[in-house]
Amino acid sequence: MPACGHTSLMTEDTATVIATYSRRMRLRLATGEEVGARIKGKRIKAVCGDLVTATPIVSEVDWLITEIGERRNELTRPNTCGQTEVLAANVDALIIVASVVPLPDWYIVDRYLCAAEIMGVLPIIVFNKIDLLEGHDIEIGELQEYRDIGIPVIECSAETGKGTSDILTSLAGQCGIVVGQSGVGKSSLINQLVGGSEQRIGSISTKSGEGRHTTVNSVMISLQGGGSLIDSPGVRDYAPALSDVTDAAVGFREIVAAAQLCRFANCRHLREPGCAVKEGVDNDSISYRRYESFKRVVNLTEKLSAGKY
Ligand SMILES: Nc1nc2c(ncn2[C@@H]2O[C@H](COP(=O)(O)OP(=O)(O)O)[C@@H](O)[C@H]2O)c(=O)[nH]1
Ligand SMILES: [Mg+2]
Ligand SMILES: [Zn+2]
Known part of the structure; x- marks a missing residue:
């Protein structure tokens, strides 16, 4: 336990990891003060969003992380070694971005929704680039399907700023993560939401002693309205993974609800007799498109669990 012989004089504090660099971290203490930190030992690895126990190191500016608190949830992806890499922890909302162009692949949106349901976080669908629809009388039927099953949908334009305040409002007091296909406007949207605060993070990394060219792996950015975003290249490229067959079922809430009556x-x-889900599809209370997504996910997860992938 003693890190440098003065342990008895030290205070311990709980803190939130708000940035990770190659080896070092940035913490926000309970007082709101932000400090640089490194971690005790090589076995534990902290990610943005982690709640940790930390203690100051005598005669160093850095703090030492001694323990990582139990995680409410983790955003994970398989890394190149076939292991699971944790990208962020203790997330409240998955902001799933789709846009006018490139044309949305709604199956991918459904996959992200599955990931959100499995993580137990609030999914928010953000439909970006609506400035391109101005003057056209176009209704996006899929967006209504999502609203019908109780998923919040926000239409916005990162270009004009329209609708982006609704995103800030829905993130009040919550920590969100922005995901979506390439080109939908994630970077533009994050810039629009963040305004000037990303520069603040840049200056912190210089001050913390790692030097100007330190790569930030991930960062938690405070937003106007009391919310925050965790951002990193890895998170933006995050593709939802599915591991086993049960995932498919929990990922489609309207199918979960109907299945009670099968x-x-x-x-x-x-093709089972007395299937309430099929009945729902036949009488249009369940979207045929969502049902097709469901079958695709079931198919994929069955192949995965049979090791054919
Ligand atoms: N018209 C329009 N273009 C946008 C909007 N948001 C982003 N774009 C453009 O879409 C392209 C991709 O945006 P980017 O933020 O890089 O997408 P990312 O790959 O998801 O990070 C860029 O050329 C942006 O200028 C928007 O709201 N309206
Ligand atoms: Mg981008
Ligand atoms: Zn059934």
Whole structure:
């Protein structure tokens, strides 16, 4: 336990990890003060959003992280070695961005929704570039389908700023992560939401002693309205992974709800008699498109669990 012999004089504090560099971290203490930190030992790895126990190191500016608190959830992705890499922890909301162009792949949106449901975080669908629809009378049917099953949908333009205040409002007191296909406007949107505060983070990394050219792996940015965003290249490129068959079922909330009424408890909602999901699709209370997504996800997860992928 003693890190340098003065342990008895030290105070311990709980703090939030707000930036990670190659080896060092930035913490926000309970007092609001921000300090540089490194971690005790090589076995534990902290990510943005982690709640940690830390203690000042005598005669150093850095603090020492001694323990990582239990995580409410983790955003993970498989790394190149086939292991699971944790990108962020203790997230409240997954902001799933789609846009007018490139044309949305709604199946990918459904995959992100699955990821959100599995993580137990609030999904928010953000439909960007609506400035391109101005003067056209176009309704996006898929957006209504999502609203119908209770998923918040915000239409916005990172270019004109329209609708972006709604994103700030829905993130009040919450920590969000922006995901979506390449080209939908994630970077533009984050810039629009963040305004000037990203520069502040840049100056912090210089001051913390790692030097100007330190790569920031990930960073938590405070937003107007009391919310925050965790941003990193890895998070933006995050593609939702599915691990086993149960994932498919929990990822589609309207199918989960209808399945309560299927005749067989183990109904797969394909050709079984008395299937309430199929009935719902037939009478249009369940979207046919969402049902097709569901079957695709089931198919994929079955292949995954059979090791054919
Ligand atoms: N018309 C319009 N273009 C946008 C909007 N948001 C982003 N773009 C453009 O879309 C392209 C991709 O944006 P970018 O933020 O790099 O997308 P990312 O790949 O998701 O990070 C860029 O050329 C942006 O200028 C928007 O709201 N309206
Ligand atoms: Mg980008
Ligand atoms: Zn069924």
